[in-house]
Amino acid sequence: MALNQFNLKLGKYAPYLLSIIILGVLLLIWSGMTGIPKFDPSGLSEDDLMMQEMNGDIIRDESGEYINNPDKLSAIPGPGRVYDKAVTELSAPFEKMGTNDHGIGWLVVYTLKRFLVGFLLATVVAVFLGMLIGMSKTLLMALNPFIQVLKPVSPLAWMPLLLYSVKDPYITSVLVVFMASLWPTMANTAFGVSNIKKDYIRVSEMVEMSWFRRFYSVVLPASAPAIFAGLRISFGSALVAVVPAEMLLGELGVGYLSWIEWNNLDIAGVIFAIIVVGVVGFLLDYGLSKLAQRFTYVEA
Amino acid sequence: MSYLAVDHVTKIYPSLEPDAKKGDEFVVFDEINFTIEKGEFVSMIGHSGCGKSTLLNIMAGFDQATKGGIILDGRETSKPGLDRMVVFQNFALMPWKTAYENVALAVRQSHKEWSKAEVKEWTMKYLQMMNLESAANRRPSMLSGGMRQRVGLARAFAAEPKILLLDEPFAQIDALTRGSIQEELLRMWEATKSTVFMVTHDVDEAILLSNRIAMMSSGPHAKLAEMVNIDIPRPRVRSELIDDPKYMQIRNHIIKFLVSGETGVGDKASNNVAELKAV
Numbered sequence: 008m009a010l011n012q013f014n015l016k017l018g019k020y021a022p023y024l025l026s027i028i029i030l031g032v033l034l035l036i037w038s039g040m041t042g043i044p045k046f047d048p049s050g051l052s053e054d055d056l057m058m059q060e061m062n063g064d065i066i067r068d069e070s071g072e073y074i075n076n077p078d079k080l081s082a083i084p085g086p087g088r089v090y091d092k093a094v095t096e097l098s099a100p101f102e103k104m105g106t107n108d109h110g111i112g113w114l115v116v117y118t119l120k121r122f123l124v125g126f127l128l129a130t131v132v133a134v135f136l137g138m139l140i141g142m143s144k145t146l147l148m149a150l151n152p153f154i155q156v157l158k159p160v161s162p163l164a165w166m167p168l169l170l171y172s173v174k175d176p177y178i179t180s181v182l183v184v185f186m187a188s189l190w191p192t193m194a195n196t197a198f199g200v201s202n203i204k205k206d207y208i209r210v211s212e213m214v215e216m217s218w219f220r221r222f223y224s225v226v227l228p229a230s231a232p233a234i235f236a237g238l239r240i241s242f243g244s245a246l247v248a249v250v251p252a253e254m255l256l257g258e259l260g261v262g263y264l265s266w267i268e269w270n271n272l273d274i275a276g277v278i279f280a281i282i283v284v285g286v287v288g289f290l291l292d293y294g295l296s297k298l299a300q301r302f303t304y305v306e307a
Numbered sequence: 308m309s310y311l312a313v314d315h316v317t318k319i320y321p322s323l324e325p326d327a328k329k330g331d332e333f334v335v336f337d338e339i340n341f342t343i344e345k346g347e348f349v350s351m352i353g354h355s356g357c358g359k360s361t362l363l364n365i366m367a368g369f370d371q372a373t374k375g376g377i378i379l380d381g382r383e384t385s386k387p388g389l390d391r392m393v394v395f396q397n398f399a400l401m402p403w404k405t406a407y408e409n410v411a412l413a414v415r416q417s418h419k420e421w422s423k424a425e426v427k428e429w430t431m432k433y434l435q436m437m438n439l440e441s442a443a444n445r446r447p448s449m450l451s452g453g454m455r456q457r458v459g460l461a462r463a464f465a466a467e468p469k470i471l472l473l474d475e476p477f478a479q480i481d482a483l484t485r486g487s488i489q490e491e492l493l494r495m496w497e498a499t500k501s502t503v504f505m506v507t508h509d510v511d512e513a514i515l516l517s518n519r520i521a522m523m524s525s526g527p528h529a530k531l532a533e534m535v536n537i538d539i540p541r542p543r544v545r546s547e548l549i550d551d552p553k554y555m556q557i558r559n560h561i562i563k564f565l566v567s568g569e570t571g572v573g574d575k576a577s578n579n580v581a582e583l584k585a586v
Contacts, residue, residue, distance in 0.1 A: 209367075209395075209399065213393060216416065
């Protein structure tokens with residue numbers, strides 16, 4: 008009831024405002040749970056304090072009082088420290104400080120490139136094969152068991168075999184993305200093509216379309232919604248696969264960033280990497296859904 | 308020689324009865340024989356299951372007759388083609404194309420040598436004839452059922468087929484809209500001097516539109532029970548038709564047949580027409 012009144016007054020902005028409020032509450036809880044514990048010097052001698060200061064466990068603040076050194080705390084960092092980390096990383100996104108220390112902008116570019124090459128390659132192969140399979144009921148039934156067995160295999164399970172075969176970690180990481188994207192699109196395309204409404208085929212026969220014309224002006228648009236549904240599933244599965252592939256293969260990228268920061272014991276960096284993966288994934292998925300809208304139709 | 312001949316057409320499916328043995332047959336209809344002359348409007352009426360839609364599909368080339376065949380303008384038909392345009396019960400418009408594109412598709416295919424401008428002119432002409440100018444750039448999902456079927460009719464007429472096959476075209480349209488589309492169909496039929504074969508189970512619709520009505524007995528083993536001549540002069544106006552004694556006579560005759568399953572008077576053919584005229 009209260010929520011409905013709230014809704015009524017703010018109209019279409021209500022959900023956005025609610026999102027911001029939820030974000031604020033989450034940040035509050037986060038910082039409340041991860042605040043730097045207050046340093047209590049009582050019961051410690053002057054020597055103890057000096058020893059701790061030399062160790063770097065405590066530092067003096069502006070007024071000269073001892074406080075816990077935030078950089079030395081092994082606890083989960085609060086939002087403030089993740090924000091500081093993000094500012095540092097984002098202020099020099101395209102700098103190369105060393106072989107393995109590239110700016111966050113580069114890491115995103117590397118991951119995007121790996122992801123898009125693998126995903127697009129898989130899309131071309133999957134749509135082509137899916138169409139071929141879907142146009143023949145016999146072929147569909149004959150190949151379906153293979154697709155069904157291969158589909159649930161985690162794309163990472165292929166990695167040792169792929170690495171052994173191609174002996175190149177970059178190509179292997181692309182192929183892992185490829186394997187992750189292949190099956191859902193292929194299965195959905197085949198399903199979509201084999202389930203095109205009989206009416207559309209009948210109309211295309213009635214107006215005597217050539218095979219080629221029927222393919223691109225009836226079969227392709229009629230199965231577009233099924234193909235895009237498959238692409239969305241493939242997309243999610245490829246995005247899930249690209250992060251551990253980078254971790255395991257040591258290929259530079261945002262997935263690698265998360266692992267490197269863990270090796271540095273920089274938990275703020277790990278959280279920052281998680282957020283970057285989330286944002287990149289969201290933007291890609293948004294783009295794909297916009298693209299899908301252009302090519303799909305409302306069933307009459 | 309008649310324009311279109313349905314010649315001893317029989318459709319048999321393997322039996323699906325639970326106790327059927329292999330090789331058992333299910334005869335949908337048996338030895339259907341009739342002809343349609345050029346420019347005629349012939350309807351077929353019968354209970355569901357008598358195979359009238361199957362017969363239409365055979366005429367369209369979507370289905371094959373087990374025995375017999377269809378001869379159109381001196382040639383036996385087999386595959387579907389532009390000379391037999393079908394208007395489907397569920398419209399069968401391509402939802403990713405606009406109303407214009409759905410009609411233009413048939414125009415382009417039937418006149419491959421035409422330029423873009425010629426195709427456009429012809430398409431717009433038929434859209435206008437069906438009162439569809441305002442809907443030309445809309446997709447089917449944005450159109451009402453009545454509008455969709457207008458597009459379906461425009462598509463079929465625009466290809467100028469030798470015969471139009473209407474498969475219960477108004478079954479999914481509400482009663483009020485149905486009336487006005489029926490009148491548009493009549494106008495189109497008269498303007499283009501087309502030949503039409505329509506399957507329906509609406510008696511009033513059949514009488515309003517047709518020159519002759521073919522009555523099918525119930526299946527299995529459905530037969531063409533009777534061909535009724537509708538000699539009510541045109542133009543026929545729905546509101547006046549109801550008071551026409553001849554109309555009531557024919558209507559009662561058809562409904563009696565549909566209810567009892569018997570033709571009542573005599574055998575097939577048109578001896579009932581003589582009876583009707585005597586009244």
